[in-house]
Amino acid sequence: MRRQIKWRGRLATIQMVAMFLLLAGSQSLGASDQASTGQPTGQATGQPAGKAEVKIDNFSFGPETLTVSVGTTVIWTNRDDIPHTVVSTEGVFKSKVRDTDETFSYTFSKAGTYPYYCSVHPKMTGKIVVQ
Amino acid sequence: MANKNQDVIDQKLQDLNNDGIDRRGFLKCMAWAGTGLVWTMSGGIPVSHAFARGMGKHAGKSADFSFVQISDSHMGFNKPANPDVAATLKAAVDKINGLATPPEFLLHTGDISHLSRADEFDNVDQILRSARAKDVFFVPGEHDVLDDNGKSYLERYGKNASPSGWYSFDHKGVHFIGLVNVLNLKAGGLGSLGGEQLEWMEKDVKHLKHSTPIVVFAHIPLWAAYPQWGWGTEDSAQALSYVKRFGSVTVLNGHIHQTMQKVEGRVTFHSAMSTAFPQPQPGKADSPGPMKVPAEQLRSVLGITDVNYVRGRHSLAVVDSTLA
Numbered sequence: 001m002r003r004q005i006k007w008r009g010r011l012a013t014i015q016m017v018a019m020f021l022l023l024a025g026s027q028s029l030g031a032s033d034q035a036s037t038g039q040p041t042g043q044a045t046g047q048p049a050g051k052a053e054v055k056i057d058n059f060s061f062g063p064e065t066l067t068v069s070v071g072t073t074v075i076w077t078n079r080d081d082i083p084h085t086v087v088s089t090e091g092v093f094k095s096k097v098r099d100t101d102e103t104f105s106y107t108f109s110k111a112g113t114y115p116y117y118c119s120v121h122p123k124m125t126g127k128i129v130v131q
Numbered sequence: 132m133a134n135k136n137q138d139v140i141d142q143k144l145q146d147l148n149n150d151g152i153d154r155r156g157f158l159k160c161m162a163w164a165g166t167g168l169v170w171t172m173s174g175g176i177p178v179s180h181a182f183a184r185g186m187g188k189h190a191g192k193s194a195d196f197s198f199v200q201i202s203d204s205h206m207g208f209n210k211p212a213n214p215d216v217a218a219t220l221k222a223a224v225d226k227i228n229g230l231a232t233p234p235e236f237l238l239h240t241g242d243i244s245h246l247s248r249a250d251e252f253d254n255v256d257q258i259l260r261s262a263r264a265k266d267v268f269f270v271p272g273e274h275d276v277l278d279d280n281g282k283s284y285l286e287r288y289g290k291n292a293s294p295s296g297w298y299s300f301d302h303k304g305v306h307f308i309g310l311v312n313v314l315n316l317k318a319g320g321l322g323s324l325g326g327e328q329l330e331w332m333e334k335d336v337k338h339l340k341h342s343t344p345i346v347v348f349a350h351i352p353l354w355a356a357y358p359q360w361g362w363g364t365e366d367s368a369q370a371l372s373y374v375k376r377f378g379s380v381t382v383l384n385g386h387i388h389q390t391m392q393k394v395e396g397r398v399t400f401h402s403a404m405s406t407a408f409p410q411p412q413p414g415k416a417d418s419p420g421p422m423k424v425p426a427e428q429l430r431s432v433l434g435i436t437d438v439n440y441v442r443g444r445h446s447l448a449v450v451d452s453t454l455a
Contacts, residue, residue, distance in 0.1 A: 058418035059360075081210040081421050083246060083277065089318045097277040099246060100210070117318035120273045123361040125319050 031106040033096045051075060054126065056084050056098075056118075061126030068130055073107040084124065089115040194439035194448070196303050199227050199234040199264065200348070201435050202385030203405035205274065206255045207245035212408035212421035213429060216245075217254060222454045223406040223435050224262045230437060234264045235302070240385035240403060241272025241313065241350030247279070252287055271296060272350040272386060273313040281314055297328050299335050305440055306339055308332065310349040312364045322351030322364035329366060333373045344379040344440065344447065352384045354393055354400045357413035362387050371398060381438070381447045387419070389432075390451050401449050404434035431455035 052068045054061050056078045068074060076086045078098040086095040086104045092114055095104035108114065108130040118124035204220045213219060227234060237259070244251035252275075259267055269288045276284050285296055292298035296311040310332070312322035324332075336345070347353065353370065356362035364370075374380045380398040388410035393400045408421040409432040416422065424432055434453040441448070 059420065060418070080418075081208075081212065083274070085277075087318075097246060115318065119316060120277065121361055122316040122318055122320045123359075 031093045031095065031104065033098065033102070033104050053077065054086075054128075055079055056124075059084075059118075059121055059124055061116075061118075061124060064125070065127045065129060068108060068128065070111055070130055071107065071109060072130070073105050074128055075103055075105040077101065077103045083120065084118045085120055086116055087119045089117060094119075194232055195442050196235045197230075197232050197437060197439040198236050198238060198302075199230070199435055199437050200238045200240060200383050200385075200403050201227075201406055202240040202350075202403040203242040203272065203388055203407055204239070204255055205242055205245045205405065205407035207248060207251040208407055208421075210421060212423045213433075216407040217258065219430065219433050219454060220255065220258050220406045221261075222430065223433070224258060226435055226452065226454060228261075228263050232439070234437065236266035236268060237262060237264050238307075238309075238348050238383065239267055239269045240348055240383060241270050242274045242385060242405075243269065243272065244275055247275055247277040247283060249283065252283075268300070268307070268309060268348075270309045270349055271311060271313055273316075276313055281311075293331065295328065297331065303440070304442065305344045305346060306336070308335065308345065308347045310347060310353075310370065312349045312351045312353070312367075320365055321358060321361055322349075322367075324364060324366050324370055329369050329373075332370055336373050336377075339377070341376055342378055344381070345374050345377045346381045346383065346438075346447070347374065348383040350384060351386045352391075352400065352402055353382050354395070356387055356391055356402065360413065360419040362413070362419070371395075374398070379444075379446055381449065383436070383438075388422075390434075390436075392449075399446055399449070401436070403436040404432065404451065404453070406433055406435070406454070409433065 050072055052066060052072050052074050054063070054066055054074060054076045056076060057080065059080065059082075061076070066074065076095070076098070078084050078100060081100055083097045083099045085097050086093070088094060093106045093116070097120070098104055108128060111130050114128040114130065116126055116128070201223055205216055206220070208216050227237070243255050271281060271284045271288070275281070281296060285292070285294070289296050292309070295314065297309060299306060299308045301307070310324060310328065312324050314323070315325060316323055347370070349364070351364050352362050353364050353367040375396065375398070378397060382398060382400045384400070384402045385405065387402050388405035388408065389402065389412065390404055391402045409424060410419050411422050431453050434451055437450045437452065439448040439450070
């Protein structure tokens with residue numbers, strides 16, 4: 001049995017990518033990952049002041065576009081049997097992987113449009129509009 | 132069940148038609164079945180299984196060597212679709228150990244773990260140790276590179292690979308290429324290989340003779356299996372352009388938890404069943420999430436893929452069998 005493993009790396013490129021990821025990761029101030037104990041946070045009894053919810057169901061963010069006022073904390077809850085993430089396309093926030101019933105929250109302190117996606121299933125995209 | 136079979140076959144014909152291969156082309160593909168390529172249309176369908184039993188033994192006797200592909204063991208998953216993924220992985224190992232021709236090695240096409248946790252990888256490694264084939268070649272699934280961009284996966288499985296996890300090796304005249312298409316995925320996009328990996332692959336196959344059989348394996352399909360659910364790889368066409376000139380190319384993937392096959396020229400694409408839980412057929416559910424089937428049917432939709440290579444044959448014989 002003869003077997004030959006071959007590869008050629010581009011160390012510099014990898015270091016740059018690693019550096020970029022490190023920078024992107026360090027911007028997730030104001031965010032929190034919470035492993036809930038199975039109790040979904042905040043039932044649908046109206047939006048408490050300063051909070052809003054996005055539900056992850058069937059590999060999609062609902063609502064896909066959510067409009068909130070400045071200072072609102074958005075809470076994402078994963079209700080799928082499969083883990084997902086909530087990652088800002090522009091590196092503003094980034095959750096750790098969220099398994100079933102786990103949540104991620106982020107407080108939006110500046111007006112703007114914040115597109116995001118699930119980095120595990122990138123077809124899943126959403127948007128938070130902060131006014 | 133017969134209707135279901137027919138549905139799947141019709142769907143296949145439709146797929147082939149959509150890809151511009153005419154019916155004659157399809158029949159030509161079917162003719163290969165006689166020379167070793169076994170067509171299995173969907174996981175757990177009895178026709179495929181019966182084929183698998185007969186062909187497995189027949190193909191085994193004349194094969195130069197065989198290897199087995201397993202996929203999507205999702206160790207750590209414990210939801211209703213399969214509360215005991217360790218038991219079904221063990222059943223897969225038992226199945227492998229019972230094959231008439233022992234495989235010379237195993238390929239695992241990713242989603243080894245469910246949450247990239249060390250204890251999940253440990254469990255899989257321990258269960259696979261009871262396989263008679265000692266060498267296991269891995270490529271990562273997206274579940275193996277969560278949170279740390281693949282760092283822990285690479286520390287464990289990447290020792291003989293490039294720093295980003297891809298590699299190639301030769302075995303008895305067949306050239307194997309393990310690709311990584313689950314890192315640095317872009318919003319709205321599909322699986323991705325990336326420029327650096329493509330450049331490497333082009334160089335990797337450049338020196339090989341046209342007659343060298345090629346096996347490419349990766350987690351996410353390297354063809355548009357169902358892009359609406361992310362079942363495809365953005366830059367796979369570029370990768371495939373490097374291997375088009377070879378006489379025999381077999382492309383193996385996991386990710387979609389069901390068998391699916393397609394032929395494009397001399398390239399045969401084949402996706403394997405999971406050892407953990409099934410997923411719905413493309414578009415047949417609201418999402419590609421785990422599909423719950425009655426407990427007694429679970430093992431009929433999980434399985435392994437046995438691949439036999441016979442020198443001089445046009446294609447490798449790809450035989451799926453379920454764990455039932």
